[in-house]
Amino acid sequence: MVVGVLGLGYVGLPLAVAFAEAGAEVIAVDTDPAKVRAIRAGASYIEDVSSLRLAAVAGQLTATTSYSPLNHAEAVILCVPTPLSVNREPDLGPLRSAVTQLGQVVSPGQLIVLESTTYPGTTRDLLVPELTRISGLRVPEDLNVAFSPERIDPGRTDYTLANTPKVIGGLTSACGARARALYATVCAETVEVSSPEAAELTKLLENIFRSVNIAMVNELAILAERMGIDIWEVIDAAATKPYGFMPFSPGPGMGGHCLPVDPFYLTWRAREFHMSTEFIELAGKINQQMPTHCVERIELALNDQSKPIRGSAITVLGVAYKGGVADVRESPAIRIIESLAQRGARLRYHDPYVASLAELSLTSVPLPEALAGADAVVLITAHPGIDHLAIARDAALFVDLRGVTRGVDAPNIVRL
CATH class of the missing domain: 3.40.50.720 (NAD(P)-binding Rossmann-like Domain)
Known part of the structure; x- marks a missing residue:
């Protein structure tokens, strides 16, 4: 063949x-x-x-x-x-x-x-x-x-x-x-x-299911933050229910070639049939706003230490859209880094899978160099093989957007 x-x-x-x-x-x-x-x-x-x-x-x-x-x-x-x-x-x-x-x-x-x-x-x-x-x-x-x-x-x-x-x-x-x-x-x-149409919609359903549920938990994470509740604790507790619940994790936004893209293919097509898929579009809107929320979270965390973003040395850990891969397509790290740079931050990043970000004129630096003198370390993507808990313990400020420090209570750790 x-x-x-x-x-x-x-x-x-x-x-x-x-x-x-x-x-x-x-x-x-x-x-x-x-x-x-x-x-x-x-x-x-x-x-x-x-x-x-x-x-x-x-x-x-x-x-x-x-x-x-x-x-x-x-x-x-x-x-x-x-x-x-x-x-x-x-x-x-x-x-x-x-x-x-x-x-x-x-x-x-x-x-x-x-x-x-x-x-x-x-x-x-x-x-x-x-x-x-x-x-x-x-x-x-x-x-x-x-x-x-x-x-x-x-x-x-x-x-x-x-x-x-x-x-x-x-x-x-x-x-x-x-x-x-x-x-x-x-x-x-x-x-x-x-039919081909049924197969095409099957793919969209699979990814929209995840997009909508991630949007829901992202919105709850913002609310829980304002209420002073640890959303990670809540998710872990809810996941103990053996039926009727599937855990999803909040994060800095969705990346990759499917989740940030697929819902918009269906909502665009739906308009040809005189229908507005408001539920799906709302989920997409929430997920698209998460990088902005994360920048605000970083800004508040620095403010609590009497530091502005402008002039602060901020180290980003992980710029790929998910751990263990080099794919940066639609990665929320790009938008977060751009926003921090616009606010005057001095930026470095470490990612063992992504050697450079040409569009941002940045290259990955070795971990010791990336961490040295950082006013804040921001975890965007948790790659395997990196001891994030050890980094969190030693950092002046560790902003955890992936929940790797869940269960750890320390004044220098701020979680999404």
Whole structure:
């Protein structure tokens, strides 16, 4: 079997390696020459794929910036970005560009699967018409089409591509059956739904569920702070209930490629159906405001020590959107650092996974250097392998936005 994977980021590269390990010949395509060079050199840039694994499938996986080799694939899987515009609306530019170029090289009999998270109707109303228009091939007579949402949680080892059920929605039952056969080679379980729209909405539901619950606990954290109650103690106590409750943690805001983005795809689409998804939009608004609240929390904590933000040496621990990964997409740390800089803080950061933040002209400094002389240490992302409790004990002021110090009562520790 020859499988094409288009887009070699956190979703596409693990998928390409998995198919190669299963014995398929994989054509891996990305428009970024640096990624292609890294793959050819056997140097992985994704935490979920070790360089050892990548090098082991060198004979099965061909990386290229050209779409032409996809003409020979039996199946092509699209894993391209679907970000938001500056106005927080869906930006399908990367997907449209990929479909346009793919349409020029597809051949009859191929299976085309979209994995990129998007709003319901994208596969049927955008992907299919564009492929048909450009290639002259008919769907489903000449091409099979399906949508199968990615379920990648970067850095996670208990649930991976292999043991996470794969949802599939084919344009027809034949398309769905063919997609299930494809993914059965790398996934232990497949779950077929009735249509691409159902599969597209499934992905959005999964992430909106988390977004709404995180927003609720973020709002409660702000209220609990004003009431003088430790929200972390409350969450831990509520989590002892064996039924009817699922714990979520407050934080400085949501990051990554899904949670901060997916709700806006659905709310945008809902307006076409004369509906305002107010509950979902409110959750998004609350989560978007958390970096601002965290800056205010830092400001108040410094004020209690008779120090202003302007001129204070502030060290940020962790700038990735979650622990154990190097991904800074939509990371709340970026907004927090920008706000602190605008207020005149002298900033340093330490992150063993993120060497530099080019957009902020900052580079990670070694931990001892980062902590030396800091007026405040702000924990934004708790990476493994760092003794945050020890840092908190020694810091002049430790602002904990992740709850790692829960249960510790000390005058120099301030929790979200």
